[in-house]
Amino acid sequence: MEEDVKDIYCKKPGEAMGxxxxxAQAAAKAGEVPVGAVIIDSQTGKVLARAHNRVExxxxxxxxxxxxxxxxxxxxxxxxxxxxxxxxVTLEPCPMCATAISFAxxxxxxxxxxxxxxxxxxxxxxxxxxxTCHHRPEVYGGLSEEACAALLKSFFQERR
Numbered sequence: 001m002e003e004d005v006k007d008i009y010c011k012k013p014g015e016a017m018g019x020x021x022x023x024a025q026a027a028a029k030a031g032e033v034p035v036g037a038v039i040i041d042s043q044t045g046k047v048l049a050r051a052h053n054r055v056e057x058x059x060x061x062x063x064x065x066x067x068x069x070x071x072x073x074x075x076x077x078x079x080x081x082x083x084x085x086x087x088x089v090t091l092e093p094c095p096m097c098a099t100a101i102s103f104a105x106x107x108x109x110x111x112x113x114x115x116x117x118x119x120x121x122x123x124x125x126x127x128x129x130x131x132t133c134h135h136r137p138e139v140y141g142g143l144s145e146e147a148c149a150a151l152l153k154s155f156f157q158e159r160r
Contacts, residue, residue, distance in 0.1 A: 008047040013110055016040055016088040017144045019050060020112070023065065024090045024151055027052035034155045037065035037089040039073050039082065042107050048085065049073035065089060066097040070104050081105045090148040092141060095120030098127040101137060108138040112148025 010016040016038050023036025032053040039049040051068035055061060066089050074080050086108040093101060093111065098120035101109055109121070116123045121139055128136040 009045045010040055010047060011045055013088070013143055016047070017090070017110065017112060019047065020088045020090050021144065021147060021151065023050050023052040024148070027065070028151065028155050030057060032056055034151045035065045035089065035091045037069040037087060039069050039085050039087050042084050042086045049076070062096065064094065064097050066093055067100050070100055074104065083107060086110065091115055091152065092119035092121050092123065094118050095125050095127055102127065102133055102135045105135050106137050108140065110140045110143045112142070112144045113152055114141060114145070
């Protein structure tokens with residue numbers, strides 16, 4: 001979606017996750033796996049970037065919501081380090097996204113649905129637990145978990 005995010009503020013984590021869910025819904029409508037991400041300024045709560053999966057549209061296996069939001073904000077700020085930012089995403093980041101989050105130095109990650117098969121934070125390779133991981137964001141899983149999981153479940157049921 002990558003709409004203009006001018007003057008949108010989130011005072012509570014649930015508000016930011018609500019925006020991420022709207023991004024995920026837009027992804028589903030476009031035939032993409034419904035994952036949405038929002039990056040906010042950790043001090044002010046201002047929404048700085050948002051995106052949803054565009055893997056199919058862009059024919060790009062790296063076009064995950066988290067990566068697209070990070071790319072957009074890094075370009076805007078002309079800085080690859082987003083240390084004063086928090087990321088909200090509807091699904092536990094995969095290993096690729098978890099690594100990108102670490103490289104971007106994102107302060108905190110809040111995610112909705114757990115991903116036992118493809119996750120890279122609390123499942124699978126657990127990227128942030130490795131000694132070679134130079135930056136470990138604070139991670140909070142399960143925020144709006146039911147709504148995030150229901151959207152994913154519905155999306156995949158429709159395709160079976």
